[in-house]
Amino acid sequence: MTASRQARPPRFEQECVDVSLLAIYLGLHLCGDAIQPCKGELEGALMRAGQRDDHRGLTSLALSGMPQAIVPFHRRLIEIQLAASLMNDLGRGSFRTEGITVDAGYFEQIANELRYVDTFSEGAAQLPEVLDPVRTRSLLHGLSLWTHRPCAEVVDSSEGDVLRLRPGTELFASHKLSDQARKELADKPRRATVSLLRVAPKQQRAKAGSAPQVSRVALGQVMLVREPEGLLMRQPAPEFLLEMHAAALSRSSPGHALFLHVDLLSSQFLSPLPDLMQPGATAQGWWVPLRDITTGLGGSRRLTGSLPRGTAIALMQNTPWMWSEDLSEWVQWAWWLEHQGRSTSLSTSPSP
Numbered sequence: 001m002t003a004s005r006q007a008r009p010p011r012f013e014q015e016c017v018d019v020s021l022l023a024i025y026l027g028l029h030l031c032g033d034a035i036q037p038c039k040g041e042l043e044g045a046l047m048r049a050g051q052r053d054d055h056r057g058l059t060s061l062a063l064s065g066m067p068q069a070i071v072p073f074h075r076r077l078i079e080i081q082l083a084a085s086l087m088n089d090l091g092r093g094s095f096r097t098e099g100i101t102v103d104a105g106y107f108e109q110i111a112n113e114l115r116y117v118d119t120f121s122e123g124a125a126q127l128p129e130v131l132d133p134v135r136t137r138s139l140l141h142g143l144s145l146w147t148h149r150p151c152a153e154v155v156d157s158s159e160g161d162v163l164r165l166r167p168g169t170e171l172f173a174s175h176k177l178s179d180q181a182r183k184e185l186a187d188k189p190r191r192a193t194v195s196l197l198r199v200a201p202k203q204q205r206a207k208a209g210s211a212p213q214v215s216r217v218a219l220g221q222v223m224l225v226r227e228p229e230g231l232l233m234r235q236p237a238p239e240f241l242l243e244m245h246a247a248a249l250s251r252s253s254p255g256h257a258l259f260l261h262v263d264l265l266s267s268q269f270l271s272p273l274p275d276l277m278q279p280g281a282t283a284q285g286w287w288v289p290l291r292d293i294t295t296g297l298g299g300s301r302r303l304t305g306s307l308p309r310g311t312a313i314a315l316m317q318n319t320p321w322m323w324s325e326d327l328s329e330w331v332q333w334a335w336w337l338e339h340q341g342r343s344t345s346l347s348t349s350p351s352p
Helices: 021-030 032-053 058-064 077-090 133-144 179-187 238-249 290-297 309-317 327-339
Strands: 016-020 092-096 106-110 113-117 151-154 161-166 190-200 213-227 230-234 257-263 268-272 282-284 286-288 304-308
Touching: 016 021, 016 309, 021 032, 021 077, 021 133, 021 290, 021 304, 021 309, 032 077, 032 304, 032 309, 058 077, 058 106, 058 113, 077 092, 077 106, 133 290, 151 268, 161 213, 190 238, 190 327, 213 238, 213 257, 213 327, 257 327, 268 282, 268 327, 304 309, 309 327
Parallel strands: none
Antiparallel strands: 016 304, 092 106, 106 113, 151 161, 151 282, 161 230, 190 213, 190 257, 213 230, 257 268, 268 286
């Protein structure tokens, strides 16, 4: 067998999957040298999606710079390509030039009409804005400071607590609330949906490198209490707790794994299930601040582009926030990282 053939990625990594355009854009900005080998694939996915979604000619107009306008237009190519998809999805929206302090120099889209506004107008419609330069830069800066890997930690269950979820950052804890509002939020439990998912490799007769099977083995509602260290999972339903322990005790087959998924609506968490019988046991995972991402970029996280699965996994390996809208697919990425023994640590220091 030749060296080039030996170096070929497994079929699992070569297969193409749908990845959020917002995640692709963030990965291009935040992963640096770690994703340099697949930078072209990420840029290509944004370009193809923009061509697919641009039914009103935004890309060609924006790239022209609008030279005849009073206020010319300037934005980076990948932002223009992403904006074409975001604007098409919104139906009503605006996309502004960089560095303009007056209320002019932006594309305005309402239904099928796209126009460029280069003079100030008192009666201008207030439309949702995509990729607002200030909000986008703020989001990118906040995510760039997130260097501690989120994790789930087993706690003493004598008082009915089960797990502590540590986000690894305080950046998204308050959402710019006042001190009083933050205190009230801290005292108010949050309801979340928790799933336990089992990953089982396919039978030996299946082709090598094929995607494993993912099944949900437990589903329940829990209350999460905010505390300085994170969110404490308190007093889940007894039947759900029994299902969790039963699944944990039966995960002895080689290659099999259990993953915990927590849906808090504004954010989601995924990690391997730590050893429930060992207080203090931890498992590193991913925490996705979906509300902050969609607010910061101004678009839907459900817009997708096509990437090789291996490229999506590379983004996941190098970020604390990478996700997939397809939960089974997301779990497969996490399982592959664990199965291949790849490090998923951004920092080994305690979470802030």
